[in-house]
Structure formats: structure tokens, C-alpha cells
Amino acid sequence: MDTRALVPASALTASQRQVAELLARAGIGLDGANPWDMRLHDATVLDDALARGNLGLGEGYVAGLWDCDSLDGFFERLLRAHLEREAHSPRLAWHALHAKLVNRQNRRHAWDVGRAHYDLGNDFFAAMLDPRMAYSCGYWRDANTLAEAQEAKLELVCRKLGLKPGMRVLDIGCGWGSFMGYAAERYGVHCIGVTVSKEQVAFARERYAGLPLEFRLQDYRELSPDTLDGAVDRVVSIGMFEHVGRRNHRAFMRVVRCCLADDGLALLHTIGKRRRNTTIDPWIDKYVFPNGDLPSIGQIGDAIEDVLVAEDLHNFGADYDRTLMAWHANFEAAWPRFAEMHGEAFHRQWRYYLLSCAGAFRARDLQLWQWVLSKDGVRGGYRRPE
Template sequence: MSSSPAPSPHAQPKYTSPRPAPAVPVLDTAPQQLVAGLLGKADIRVNGDRPWDMQLHDPAALERALAEGNLGLGEAYMAGAWDCEQLDVFFERLLRAHLDREVHPARIAWHALQVRMFNRQNRTRAWQVGKAHYDLGNDFYEAMLDPRMVYSCGYWKDATDLASAQEAKLELICRKLGLQPGMRVLDIGCGWGSFMGYAAERYGVQCIGVTVSTEQTRYAQQRYAGLPMEFRLQDYRELDGGSLGGRVDRIVSVGMFEHVGHKNHREYMEVAQRCLASDGLFLLHTIGKNERDATPDRWIDKHIFPNGETPSIGQIGDAIDGLFIAEDVHNFGADYDRTLMAWHANFEAAWPRFADRLDDAFQRKWRYYLLSCAGAFRVRELQLWQWVLSPEGVAGGYRRLS
């Protein structure tokens, strides 16, 4: 890989450490030298002068990375043990060189066993992500997201900024579902009501949304008061045709299936099937992984999305077997890179407003989250799928829209 690429369009603002510039650390242990050698395979230098190089303040960070994988690397970054001017490019290079496959800490094997053996997204634990992540503060997310508060991948095909990319995504969903005035729509994992608000305003539909976030429910009820929209603080497993006042015409779920977990995929699809009219359509918008047996990242699991688990394309196929016909699958995962970089720019610009409420470790955690994920989508380690599903098949076939 060339060491002198063209300037990256994804460059993040340079992070200036509050600490005095340290002396160049000496890598005097075998584990430290091993990690430095692995980074070299990705053309990442320790204390190099390029924007994607690691600026090491504490050599123990390398030992933590070797012992704990991304959990150790991420927590060392949160603690200020290392920095990088372009963290997204750091991860782009690291993942493109597949360095994550060369580090196999024993603790990752234990994490994988827990994921395989236990239902980490049961009815009790399902509420944890709402409190830990989505209830951080509506003002915080207003500062980071677009005006409609869409917290999922934008559609950048013809868009020039975050707001237009998110409206394009919402419009795409409405068109794929063939919305018509008077239809009843269920939104599983409705967030701050962005899709429901758009669909009610532009297409004249009635919507019911469920979320496990108290803050999202409160915000959406206030913002969309007066529109034919109902927001419920409710687990998706409680839904059925009776509780909805009859089966709905359409179902949409955007960025929620990542919180369901493989042990609940089938039940989730059974819930959707019992809520949807026989001639209805269901659009599932979800991040996806490339390998069925890939284990959820421990750092993301601990610090960002408790109990999260992205599905593989095969796992979704298993879950819909005999329940739905897959009419269409659309992958625009590369667009998540640009979405995450836009969120990061907004986050950094707004940070002074939140610095007194959220500490330096939070800022570094959030930066690591957004930019490491941008790098993963950039190298196509992660995907973004929109599935259009029907219970009995669309007569004459479904017409692809994109």
C-alpha cells in the first residue's frame, strides 16, 4: 500500500491533547514490538508524521490492544494513551490489512461463547440500550443529527449534505412501500419519529411507533402532536393485530434490528407477520455483517450499544423462512461512511456546548465510535441493507426502486 496517498476527503479535525507533548516512548517489550510490527503491515507507524499514524503516549496501550483486541485499543484511546489525527483512516488501513484477524485474545473467545449461549436481548435486557445510548439527551442528538433527527444511514445517491441525504432515504422508503393516503403504518423502533413524521406529512398515512427509549418517546410526542401518530414506550414482542386495532397495511423498521439478537430474529419476524395485512409490505433497514459467526465487537458492546448484534444475510434469510417472501434487497452500505463523517463533524462542532456535562473521556469515546465505524463501512466490513418483504408475494412481482 502506498505511503503517500492523495489527501483523504474524510479527514477529521486534528485533536490537540491537553497533555504536554511527551518524549517519544521506547517500545521495550516483545508485545509492544509485536503490535508495532502488525501496524506496520497496514502502513501505520507508531509516532510517525502522517495523519493516520498512531501518536503513542503510553506504550502499555499496545499491550492492551494485544491482550484485549479493540476493547483494549479503544479504552486506551479513551484514557488518552494514544491519539491519531485521522482516526477514520487509521481504521480504514487497519481493517483493509485484516489486522483484526491476527489478534485473538482469549477474552474474545469468552465473549463469543456468551453471545452464542445466552439470550442477551431478552425482554428485560432489551431496555438497557435505550437507557445507555438513546437517552443521552435529545439536545445532544439534535446537535449531531439532521433537522429530522434521523439516526441511521443516509442515502447519498443525489444528495449533497446530511439533511438532503436523510430526506432522500425517507422518501426512498416511502416509495418502496408504495404508501397511499389513509394507510396504517407500524414503525418498529421508531426513534425520534423521523420516518413517521415524514410519511404522515408527505403521504397522509397514520402511524404507530414503538421504542424502548423514554427520551425518544417524550420528544416525538411533543414534536408531532396533532398529527395522526401514536408513540409507544413498548417492547416489540408485545405487538399483535389486536393491540394495534387490526393488522396494519405497512411495517417499517429502520436501524432497530441490530438490537434484536440472533436468538430473537425468528420471533421478531413472527411479530411482524402477525401484525401485517396479507397484502402488506414490510421494509427492514439494518446494518449487516459479512460472516454469520462473527462476534459482536466488545468495545461497541460495552461502551456504545449494549447487547447489540448485527445480522448476516443468511440469518435474516433463516428468520423469514416460511413467513415472508424477499421481494428486494438493496445494499448501500458505502453511504454510511459519509453519514458517519457528517455526524462526526457536527459532533465536534457542537462539543463545546456539552463539555461541562460530558467529560473528556466521553468525547474521545464518541469520536472513536463514529470514526472507527466510518472506517469499517469504508472498507465494506459492514453493510447496510434494505429488505422489502411481503407475506404472500406481490402479484405480478415487485418493482425495484432505488
């Protein structure tokens, strides 16, 4: 039980009471009885949240300035009430302007997220993820477990792409090889995968050594028919487009078109946001996914204009809530194995990351889209498999 002293409401300053009133509009109390209520140990975190948005709120949580029994419930209510739109500060405005004017996902910075996040350790991710190491949204329509949901997602992708034995498939952002391994085992295809994580490449090369799969440590901008020994039949990108950045969306789509055979199909699986002109979340950017930039549906539309044809668009973003909660349960169960290595601040940071994202998907503030794309349109039209 948490025995630390709580800040009484009578001790709040005028600005802190303003934040408390905003939270109350979302049904969130201070030191209340609901699991989504804040337990306040240091009231200055409210000033920091007002000044710096989620960066101040998240840093305060990691530092132990406040707690909450249900962070996912806290963020679901916060985002359903659109309270994040109430915070307007020079720091947040500068963060948004910088993201628009500077290409933070250029060739030099493309490797940052691999070093900072995906290279944390294969044992760590194996403890949190499913047996296939799929680090993207599962498909829960007929699934009861995380493993079933991830296999259902991989099967869905294969069927949407109409894979056939002997096809050549390019996986941009292949991760630990979950899709490539599944597609080779179940559909008899040959795959080339690229990632910016050296740990992922090492893991995948060892795990899938007996299959016709090639794993490369390579930036997507280096891909072309020349580097692939010819055009490929299919292109897939699952959970990587979030790292491309708005200034590079169109270049990414041109790479897809260039690498794809004339009658080929591509599938883009990406998290998306509801509004075009929003600020990149500063806490996620600093502590989880450096240089990440979630696209809007309009930004993807702009990127494919006169480059690719959108054959199908499927949103199953609500499934990410359940996926993240499963990852969190695995993470907490495995934490004693990693506590000494990473420390309590890391523990709180990852709890905040996983549960705040779960709350965002539950509130439907974030989406998960699968786009099926072709070069110039499928003759007679594309039909999504049931």
C-alpha cells in the same frame, strides 16, 4: 498541538513490537507522519489491544494512552488488512461464546440500550443529527448535505413501500419519529411507532402532536393485531434490528408477519456484517450500544425462511461513511455546549465511536441493507422504484 511525550520504538517490548509489525502491514506507523498513524503515549496499550482487541484499543484511546489525527483512516486501514482476525485471546473467545449461548436481548435487557444510549438527551442528539432527527444511514446518491441525504432516505423508504393516503403503518424502533413524521406529512398515512427510549417518545409526541401518529414506549414482542386494533398495511423498521440479537431474529420476523395484512409490505433497514460467526464488538457493546448484535445476510435469510418472502435487497453501506462523518462534524462543532456536562472522556469515547464506525463502513467491513419483505410474495413480482 499535542505536547505529551511519545514512546520511542526502542522502548517497545517484544510483544509490543509484534503489534507494531501487524500495524505496519496495514500501512499504520507508530508516531509517523501520516494522519492515520498512532501517536503512542503509553506502550502498554499495544499489549492490551493484543489481549482484548478493540476493547483494549478503545479504552486506551479514551484514557489518552494514544492518539491519531484520523481515527477513521486508522480503522479503514486496520480493517482492510483484516488485522482484527489476528487477535485471538481467551477473553474475546469467551465474549463470542457468551453472545451465542445467552439471550442478551431478552425482554428484561431490551430496555438497556434505551437507558444507556438513546436517553442521553434530546438536545445532545439534535445537535448531532439532521433537523428530522434521523439516527440511521442517509442516502447520498443525489444529496449534498446531511439533511438532504436523510430526506432522500425517508423518501426512498416511502416509495419502496408504495405508501398511499389512509394506510396504517407500524414503525418498529421509531426513534424520534423521523420516518413517521415524513410519511404522514408527505403521504397522508397513519402510523404507530414503538421504541424503548422514554426520551424519544416524549420528543416525538410533542413534535408531531398535530399528526395522526401514535408513539408507544413498548417492546416489539408485545405487538400483535390485537394490540394494534387490527393488522397494518405496512411495517417498517429503520436502524432497530441491530438490537434484536441473533437468538431473537426469527421471533422478530414472526411479529412482522403476524402484524402485517396479507397483501402488505415490510421494509427492514439494518446495518449488517460480512461474516456470520463473528464476535460482537466488545468496546461498542460496553460503551455505546449494550447488547447490540449485527446480523449477517445469512442470519437474516435464516430468520425469514418460511416466514416472509424477500422481494428486494439493496446495499448502500458506503453511504454510512459519509453519514457518520457528517454526524462527527456536527458533534465536534457542538461539543463546547456539552463539555461541562459530559467531560473529556465522553468526548473521546464518542469521537472513537463515530470515526471508528466511519472507517469500518469505508473499508466495506460493515454494510447497510434495505430488505423489502412480503408475507407470501407479491403477485406478479415486486419492482423497486427508480
